[in-house]
Amino acid sequence: MRALKYGIGFVVLAVGLGANAEEKVVEMAPIVVTASRIPEPINETASSVEQITGEDLFERQDRTLPEALSIVPGVLVQKTSYGQGSPYIRGFTGFHTLLLVDGIRLNSPVFRSGPNQYWNTVDSFSLSHLELLKGPGAVLYGSDAVGGTLQVFSTLPEFAAPGVKAWGGRLAGRAASAERSVIGRAETAYATEHYAAQVGVTAKSFGDLEGGRHVGRQKKTGYDELNFDAKLRLALPGDREMILAFFSVDQDDIWRTHRTPWGISWHGTTIGTEPIHRFDQDHDLGYVRYIDREATPFYDTLELTFYGQRQEETKEVQKQSGTSEVDGFDVRTWGVKADLLKDTSFGTWAYGAEYIRDKIDSFRRSYDEDGEFVSRGIQGPVADDSYYHMAAIYLQDRLALTERLELTAGARATYAKADIGRYENFETTPHTPASFEDDWTDLSGHLRLACQVIDEHWLVYASLSQAYRAPGLYDLTSFNVNRSTDIAIPSPDLDPEKFLGGEIGSRVESRYVAWHIAYFYTDLRDQIISHHIGDNYFSRANSGEGYVHGVETELKLKYTDQWQSRFGFTWMEGYTDYTSTSGEPVHEYIRTLPMSGFATLRWQEPSKRFWVEGVVRAVAKEDRLTANDKRDTQRIPPGGTPGYAVADLRAGWKVNQRLSLVGGVDNVTDKDYRQHGSGSNEAGRNFILSAEYQF
Numbered sequence: 001m002r003a004l005k006y007g008i009g010f011v012v013l014a015v016g017l018g019a020n021a022e023e024k025v026v027e028m029a030p031i032v033v034t035a036s037r038i039p040e041p042i043n044e045t046a047s048s049v050e051q052i053t054g055e056d057l058f059e060r061q062d063r064t065l066p067e068a069l070s071i072v073p074g075v076l077v078q079k080t081s082y083g084q085g086s087p088y089i090r091g092f093t094g095f096h097t098l099l100l101v102d103g104i105r106l107n108s109p110v111f112r113s114g115p116n117q118y119w120n121t122v123d124s125f126s127l128s129h130l131e132l133l134k135g136p137g138a139v140l141y142g143s144d145a146v147g148g149t150l151q152v153f154s155t156l157p158e159f160a161a162p163g164v165k166a167w168g169g170r171l172a173g174r175a176a177s178a179e180r181s182v183i184g185r186a187e188t189a190y191a192t193e194h195y196a197a198q199v200g201v202t203a204k205s206f207g208d209l210e211g212g213r214h215v216g217r218q219k220k221t222g223y224d225e226l227n228f229d230a231k232l233r234l235a236l237p238g239d240r241e242m243i244l245a246f247f248s249v250d251q252d253d254i255w256r257t258h259r260t261p262w263g264i265s266w267h268g269t270t271i272g273t274e275p276i277h278r279f280d281q282d283h284d285l286g287y288v289r290y291i292d293r294e295a296t297p298f299y300d301t302l303e304l305t306f307y308g309q310r311q312e313e314t315k316e317v318q319k320q321s322g323t324s325e326v327d328g329f330d331v332r333t334w335g336v337k338a339d340l341l342k343d344t345s346f347g348t349w350a351y352g353a354e355y356i357r358d359k360i361d362s363f364r365r366s367y368d369e370d371g372e373f374v375s376r377g378i379q380g381p382v383a384d385d386s387y388y389h390m391a392a393i394y395l396q397d398r399l400a401l402t403e404r405l406e407l408t409a410g411a412r413a414t415y416a417k418a419d420i421g422r423y424e425n426f427e428t429t430p431h432t433p434a435s436f437e438d439d440w441t442d443l444s445g446h447l448r449l450a451c452q453v454i455d456e457h458w459l460v461y462a463s464l465s466q467a468y469r470a471p472g473l474y475d476l477t478s479f480n481v482n483r484s485t486d487i488a489i490p491s492p493d494l495d496p497e498k499f500l501g502g503e504i505g506s507r508v509e510s511r512y513v514a515w516h517i518a519y520f521y522t523d524l525r526d527q528i529i530s531h532h533i534g535d536n537y538f539s540r541a542n543s544g545e546g547y548v549h550g551v552e553t554e555l556k557l558k559y560t561d562q563w564q565s566r567f568g569f570t571w572m573e574g575y576t577d578y579t580s581t582s583g584e585p586v587h588e589y590i591r592t593l594p595m596s597g598f599a600t601l602r603w604q605e606p607s608k609r610f611w612v613e614g615v616v617r618a619v620a621k622e623d624r625l626t627a628n629d630k631r632d633t634q635r636i637p638p639g640g641t642p643g644y645a646v647a648d649l650r651a652g653w654k655v656n657q658r659l660s661l662v663g664g665v666d667n668v669t670d671k672d673y674r675q676h677g678s679g680s681n682e683a684g685r686n687f688i689l690s691a692e693y694q695f
Helices: 002-019 054-060 473-477 627-631
Strands: 049-053 075-078 086-089 097-101 127-134 148-154 166-176 181-191 195-206 223-236 240-255 276-292 301-318 324-344 347-367 373-376 386-400 405-425 432-454 458-469 480-482 486-488 497-509 513-534 537-558 563-579 585-589 596-604 610-619 644-654 659-666 686-694
Touching: 049 054, 054 127, 054 644, 054 659, 086 148, 386 473, 405 473, 513 563, 585 627
Parallel strands: 097 148, 486 537
Antiparallel strands: 049 127, 075 086, 127 148, 166 181, 166 686, 181 195, 195 223, 223 240, 240 276, 276 301, 301 324, 324 347, 347 373, 347 386, 386 405, 405 432, 432 458, 458 497, 480 486, 497 513, 513 537, 537 563, 563 585, 563 596, 596 610, 610 644, 644 659, 659 686
16 A cells, blocks of 8 residues: 555656646657557557667667667567577567568568577668567557567658758768677768658678676677668659668678587586587568558558568588588568558547568588588478468557547457478478468457546556467478577477467656556467477477566656656566476476666756766576576576676767767676576677767
8 A cells, every 4th residue: 555655646746747847848759650550649658668769779879679679678688699689578589579660570480489580680770760569469460469569660761842952861880899890871862852762881890799807708709791771752642652662681600609619608508519500691671652641531541562571591500520501591572561540530440451472492401521412401490382371451449438538449350371382291201391281360359448547647558458479480390400409390280379468557747757667467378389209309289378477667757957867677477387298287487587677867968969878787687497498508507597787888979960979888897797598698898989970
């Protein structure tokens, strides 16, 4: 009761502070769209959603897209290697989280269950902002949107004023000492009142990472990356336009260091034995989008998008014996989607449809100790010569029940089909090629009730959302190494995983206070679990049930116009139940974020040209280990991953209207630490300098 009284008192104080600031200039809350597909101020959003702007990315000096989420409540950024980053969002990662690029799904049927590297293939230097919706989002975004949905928005060139021809651009750079890295970005744009074009190139070179005071240099962690993007925006008659966009990334020679002798032993972790374990990765995405804002009886806004995508990966592994394998895949995707909004007397409707077709080719080649070709495998990491289809329609209505009470209801129907052309059948001796087809349907819904207790100042909400994940090629046909030593083999007889998520939350907003707190609970059904079937081989079955729940909170305080702070805290836990291969019931942890928190303190001069900020990040020891965690001795120390607390310091200077500088020191005390499940330690004391020049 005492905590409740303090909470109510805090809300009243917060609203009172806002009410006494009538004569002050009130900053507008950021507008977000990912939570409901309806543009709305973030302080009026009845969901756990986080927005990170391009200015935030520059000032925080984030190296990659996943690292931009490193101080977001409810998120753990795991890095299997320095070139891989996979956020755990509310206990889920890999294909249980969804990444959208300008509204287009980056996820494909080859995504793995655990941490993967694909979020690292989006160039954060080409983005205007990003939005993270935490919790189930299947109704609006489909399969995989279980732990959360991250939508990134690329920069959009602006039209020029009538009669004007405008040309400009941007040069940006970042250099870091412990990362031994250099990043450069060149961008140029040309515009008239009828069209606007933009082209950008980002080059990244990362050297071997320097750990903390005792770890030192971690060899074979560096890699190179080259990104290209182009966008053309055409003004059409009326309030209509067309956008053509293309993005490309090429990553070379990324080592999975912990599997090799170049790895380090930290708090008792073992060192790998494979002399070589590295991969190259390419990703291309192009789309054409038509936008119509001329209201009709059927819509106020229409977005129609045609897109194509290619994901290509090649991995080389040399065993201790000297033999080696090269495998990989090529996924070519095309899709079409329509998204519509309509405001009516019966509420605001968001509805649409999408169809996606993936063509997957994969390969595996074996070589002897002298590098001579030995054999070609039936398949690569996933089945060869295969197709995956997904079609869906969705409908959502947001309806005002009273002046303060609002109901949102929605549903999504999905059809998925896998056409497996060639996979390795382990039920025959010797193994023979086999094929099969399977399909699945799903109907998911959500309900959300929001109440404006005090207009524009205090919002409370409750939601109930279903989610699902249709089996992909990774579930059905993967023949690959998981974690450190496990080998997954094809499991063709699988059904979709089912999830039901509930959330209760509150938002308080005033001139001096912004506070969000949420409790969430996610129920898991028919979870696809790996089962040990002998030696290091594992197959999969829909045999898991469990739950994840937790509390997240974030508080922003503005003491004066010059001083402000931000605080975040997360607690969560989760369990899954399944039957082991010996017939014994198993009750074990799900990998969740250890108890963690952060605090920032920022000062800026009245003109906002100069600012200084300090950050403290703290994570508790993670000793809640799953059976798979305990086997993963190359990445997770016996007894768990030690906790840590590190401090960062940075300052920025807007030299003039064109030039901005940011300098910082991450991990000021040069501490040795790593994120739970990662294959290498984080950077030691890291001096970072960033610059941006606009012309």
